[in-house]
Amino acid sequence: MSVTWAVILSIxxxxxxxxxxxxxxxxxxxxQLERMQSDPxxxxxxxxxxxxxxxxxxxxxxxxxMKNNRPGGRK
Numbered sequence: 001m002s003v004t005w006a007v008i009l010s011i012x013x014x015x016x017x018x019x020x021x022x023x024x025x026x027x028x029x030x031x032q033l034e035r036m037q038s039d040p041x042x043x044x045x046x047x048x049x050x051x052x053x054x055x056x057x058x059x060x061x062x063x064x065x066m067k068n069n070r071p072g073g074r075k
Contacts, residue, residue, distance in 0.1 A: 037066045
């Protein structure tokens with residue numbers, strides 16, 4: 001009987017850890033995107049990591065688009 005409970009507890013813990021990790025990851029990603037909106041250097045760095053070289057006008061346009069398209073419908 002104790003082996004059954006150990007297996008059930010392990011599975012429940014794994015599921016709760018996965019769900020919790022997902023929500024923590026989403027929260028962290030949203031905070032990073034919010035910081036990128038106000039920090040053009042951070043946005044430029046991310047673009048370079050993805051292989052894009054943005055000029056000042058493209059950078060401003062990307063920031064403007066990010067501010068207008070916030071996740072969750074908040075403006």
